[in-house]
Amino acid sequence: MNFAMIEAAAGRLAGQARLTPLLNAPLLDAAFGKRVFVKAECLQVTGSFKFRGAWSAVSALPAGTRGVLAYSSGNHGQGVALAAARHGLTAVVVMPADAPEVKIANTRAYGAEVVLYDRATEDRDALGAALCATRGLVLIKPFDEAQVIAGQGTVGLEIAAQAHDAGVETADVLVCCGGGGLSAGIALALEARAPGLRLRTVEPVGFDDMARSLLAGERLRNAQTSGSVCDAILTPAPGELTFPVLQRLAGPGIAVTDDQALQAVALAFTHLRIVLEPGGAVALAAALFADTTDPVICVASGGNADPALFRDALARFG
Amino acid sequence: MNFAMIEAAAGRLAGQARLTPLLNAPLLDAAFGKRVFVKAECLQVTGSFKFRGAWSAVSALPAGTRGVLAYSSGNHGQGVALAAARHGLTAVVVMPADAPEVKIANTRAYGAEVVLYDRATEDRDALGAALCATRGLVLIKPFDEAQVIAGQGTVGLEIAAQAHDAGVETADVLVCCGGGGLSAGIALALEARAPGLRLRTVEPVGFDDMARSLLAGERLRNAQTSGSVCDAILTPAPGELTFPVLQRLAGPGIAVTDDQALQAVALAFTHLRIVLEPGGAVALAAALFADTTDPVICVASGGNADPALFRDALARFG
Structure with missing residues (x-):
């Protein structure tokens, strides 16, 4: 896993992924007393950065591949489904039965076959491995996979260029963190292209395995894997590939509460006019409510927000 | 009013206005059976295209100008307020007392003095003229003003380039229409840069003065000026400057219902992850529900959506 793979992934993603804008808002800056820049990956194809890693991985498969399998709480599955469809490949997506309905429906609409499992009683890795063996599918892991990390790293290439254009050379870059694929990819890109920008991971309180692992110097697990509105970024432990990268390059991790994430959802609605799901809003929450650099990215x-949950966030904080 | 003024405005807007993305969504296209491209001016500075025209007009004022005045249901006022503040000028914004609270609050937050009036009993033009006379302010009209039209026309320059990049050379370009400033500016830009793209205006049913005027060949008034959720685009009649441009360049106008606009708000939430106010969603509503070209832009x-209204749109159509 190195910077050259990120550059190669950027080449394969050209014309497929969107160069998403780096937004900011004068009134938001004024309200919080610092300049806040927001990389709007919610505007990415399929509604999240996951399409980048999915396309990077699928486009790197050898000729003759029959199909792919992903296990995903939603966004990775949608990215893999669309990337596979555009390559003419079968996609099977293994999803928890309690994933938001909109994510299950959308994954099917992108052309994937969805297999549901019980998050409490079944092991998704074992289920996925069995399906791969019986149907000849290639597993596309959600984060602990070099080509996926390389694809997510293209977000970092864009941030480096856009921050430079905005006159920002020194800042914290806050990134939501499940297994650490997005964070590791961005950290590697920033190391090469914008060494004054320092990556920091953001996780929900109670699910801050990466922050604790970085402090401890070893990979620690979360005590639980459900119980936050930030369903998109709940993972059991840091990845094997991602952790060493972040140990070398990341600053101290940050944890935010569910209410802070929901408040960030409402503030993004009002000031940035973008739709965020709670897991996609934790880094914005940290930018607004935690101690960071000024400016902060x-x-x-x-x-891919559930409409009922979004309405509740607006009712409480809008 | 000519194309050269639009190019000049684009030069003054560089580094101030945002080049907004042209979005599209595979699942939206699949659901409606055509390719739909969405120019996301909700991501513009201050949350609407109005900042372009405001900046264009304010930046063209002679040295020694003391301040500016705008009368606006909200978005034009916010654009003028921020443009004036960044030029170090006083801004007074005359707003209807029933404008959405968020728009009044934001206009003040951008540094403007807000003067409220009663839409039913007071004449905003007379009130604005009196304030200009007594306080030495220059009126920045919302649409019937050449430099404002020139600024809005920069949206058309971007659409021409982005459509070309997307391989779209022939299509309807649907644009929400109040007084016609945005429509006229875009039409002039497309005439010069993308002659295969044809502008069509979109208005709320019952407020389709422009569509009826284009058919009649003369400027006709609306019977009423309130009573639609699309408050941002309710104007009494086509502009004197804008109408001849649209008479020469626009295709047949389209009218959409309030419910279609609210449904477009919900579809933009789900598929594009952008926040639209109802008046900002009428062109998307027309793209989805009216007879148009395929592809359509x-x-x-x-x-700048009211949170309660947005929640209702999601509850009904999300």
Whole structure:
């Protein structure tokens, strides 16, 4: 896993992924007393950065590949489904039965076959491995996979260029963190292209395995894997590939509460006019409510929000 | 009013206005059976295209100008307020007392003095003229003003380039229409840069003065000026400067219902992850629900949505 792979992934993504804008808002800056730049990956194809990694991985498969399999709480599955469809490949997506309905429906609409499992009683890795073996599918892991990390790293290439254009050379870059694929990819891109920008991971309180692991110097697990509105970024532990990268390059991790994430959803609605799901809003929440540099850059990573949950966020904080 | 003024405005807007993305969504296209491209001006500075015209007009004022005045249901006022503040000028914005609270609050937050009036009993033009006379302010009209039209026309320059990049050379370009400033500016830009793209105006049913005027060959008034959720685009009649441009260049106008506009708000939430106000969603509504070309391009013109109204749109159509 190195910077050259990110550059190669950027070449394969050209014309497929969208160069998403780096937004900011005068009234938001004024309200919080710092300049906040928001990389709007909710505007990415399929509504999250996950399409980048999915396309990067699928486009790197050898000729003759029959199909792919992904296990995903939603956004990775949608990215893999669309990337596979555009390559003419079968896609099977293994999803928890309690994933938001809109994500299950959309994954099917992108052409994938969806297999549901019980998050509490079944092991998705074992289920996925069995399906791969019996049907000849190639597993596309959600984060601990070099080509996926390389694809997510293209977000970092864009941030480096856009921050430079905005006159920002020194800042924290806050990134939501599940297994760490997006964070590791961005960290590697920034190391090469914008060494004054320092990556920091953001996780929900109670699911801050990466922050604790970075402090401890070893990979630690979360005590639980459900129980936050930030369903998109709940993973059991840092990845094997991602952790060493972040150990070398990331600053201290940040944890935010569910209410802070929902407040960030409402503030993004009002000031940035973008739709974020709670897991996609944690880095914005950290930019607004945690101690960071001024200016600060954050990645708004996904916008596949459940309408009822979004209405509640607006009712409480809009 | 000519194309050279639009090019000049684009030069003054560089570094101030945002080049907004031309979005599209595979699942939206599949659901409606045509390719729909959405120019996301809700992501513009201050949340609507109005900032372009405001900046264009304010930046063209002679040295020694003391301040500016705008009368506006909201978005034009916010654009003028910020443009004036960044030029170090006083801004007074005359707004209807029943404008959405968020727009009044934001106009003040951008640094403007807000003067409220009663839409039913007071004449905003007379009130504005009196304030200009007593306080030495220059009126920045919302649409019937050449430098404002020139600024809005920069949307058309971007659409011409982005459509070309997307391989679209022939299509309807649907644009929400109040007084016609955005439509006239875009029409002039497309005439020069993308002659295969044909502008069509979109208005709320019952407020389709422009569509009826284009058919009649003369400027006709609306019977009423309130009573639609699309408050941002309710104007009494086509402009004197804008109408001849559209008479020469626009195709047949389209009218959409309030419910179609609200449904477009919900579809933009789900598929594009952008926040639209109802008046900013009428062109998307027309793209989805009216008879148009395939592909079709539409301008999503503003995103300063009232949270309660947005929640209702999601509850009904999300």
